[in-house]
Amino acid sequence: MSSTSQAMLNQGLFEEQEMPTQMGFFTFPSNLSCPPLGLGCHQSLKAFNIAAAAPLAAEADASSAANLTETLLSSSTAQKHREDPASDFGGPQLLSLQRSSANFWAWGEVNECLASKKIGVDDHLAVSAMKMKRIKARRKVREPRFCFKTMSDVDVLDDGYKWRKYGQKVVKNTQHPRSYYRCTQDSCRVKKRVERLAEDPRMVITTYEGRHVHSPSHDLDDSQPSNSQLSNFFW
């Protein structure tokens, strides 16, 4: 990790920004077993310095972000993969990186609602309603997101964190269900979705939402504690 990207890391990677969804495509070595971008997979992170720096640059500077995205999307390899994912099977895996648009749903709305709520005829019901309102409102808060597209036989890639499945849904126009996972850590609200690409079932799309507030549950490389710290800048 270069000092530049490290500096960019310190600027707060993947904080929500007011910018449209961006999709960048990267290739990374096929021997990587998990997504490389700060997901607690230290080996991958180390092996993927350049790609890790890319979104950082995008975050740090809007204009360079545009240039970067343009560069990435126009690269022949990425383009080839985008147009025909099956065309280069066995070569470097394709990684797509998507960052969500800013989705700020203000807590103010909730607070306002709760503050103006008069104690009703049935206090118990009122409290329940308020709780429900709070829960529902919380759902609207969008965490920073991005997704990986990897070619893999297994759906759930080992990213160093422990996940609990909380739902599965059949998505329209796809024969493969989408699975929903939550980080098992109590205080951590990171979620991820795992699905297979309709056009090419060999491709697994993993979407991460939120940022881990803890270290990975198991370290792959204990000799490099700094990497553990590093990955927490991402998640």
Added chain:
DNA sequence: CGTTTTTGACCCGCGC
């Protein structure tokens, strides 16, 4: 027996 997965129901946002 505690933890995780499954799965149908429910909720919500969005487009029409």
Added chain:
DNA sequence: GCGCGGGTCAAAAACG
């Protein structure tokens, strides 16, 4: 206002 589709909940089942 209504229907559709995606996301979450929670009870039951499965697992270790």
